[in-house]
Amino acid sequence: MTHNSFYHIGFGRDDLGSHPPTLALLSGDPERARLIAQEHLQDVRRLSENRGLNSYVGSLPNGRPVLSATSGMGAPSLSIVVNELVQVGIRQIIRIGTCGSIQPYVPVGALVISNGALCRQGAANDLAPIEYPAVADPFLTVALVKAAEELEVEHYLGITASVDTFYEGQERTDSANPYLMRSLQGITEEYRRLNVLNYEMECGTLFKMAGVYNFAAACVCAVVAQRTVDEKVILEQKDVAVKNVIAVALRAATSLIQ
Structure with missing residues (x-):
């Protein structure tokens, strides 16, 4: 964790390396975020488990860097996380x-x-x-x-x-x-x-944030x-x-x- 880490997500731009991700896979459940990172991503590195908002950086099979992050339950928690993710450079979010x-x-x-x-x-x-x-x-x-x-x-x-x-x-x-x-x-x-x-x-607030903040968002739910x-x-x-x-x-x- 660097000195410029954001208060809630527990990391900042400097923690993302020389090729930072612009895509985040966002799960409400911290265990789902961990599972995605550890079982499906390559070269995984834990960024933070601050406040149960677990975040990991890794890469997809095609080499693209990606975040697996936790939004927490509900729109108020998600709104905090997404605001800070956009500040570290995330431009695409898929809610899972x-x-x-x-x-x-x-x-x-x-x-x-x-x-x-x-x-x-x-x-x-x-x-x-x-x-x-x-x-x-x-x-x-x-x-x-x-x-x-x-x-x-x-x-x-x-x-x-x-x-x-x-x-x-x-x-x-x-x-x-x-x-x-x-x-x-x-x-x-x-x-x-x-x-x-x-x-x-969560997705209603995520979609409105995407419009206001000018990033791309989608949602798929089981x-x-x-x-x-x-x-x-x-x-x-x-x-x-x-x-x-x-x-x-x-x-x-x-x-x-x-």
């Missing part, structure tokens, strides 16, 4: 996440590639007006779709509901708080009828819950789904032009 499907035809184990987000996130409101579009970069998104097709992984392209809370905000009542405000009662069915595919907690059936995460199928989402993101990343 998990999500819950709200459409009956999008099963657990499949992937959702977000081309835009219904953004119901307070952090995003500090970036731009609520009407500001939360859209993915088309080139990164096409790369993800092509990678999923080539790997023959079941995937769906569409709109994601990006919300701030896991329980109330996604209309879960099987929790410490079984009461939902009237504004949230029936929200999942409303989103389903609007052809929203899934719930997650479906680990089927909300038309149950509120719970299906742990038995999570490992395979996460393995597939990592494989698709890495293949897409390898195909990109620097």
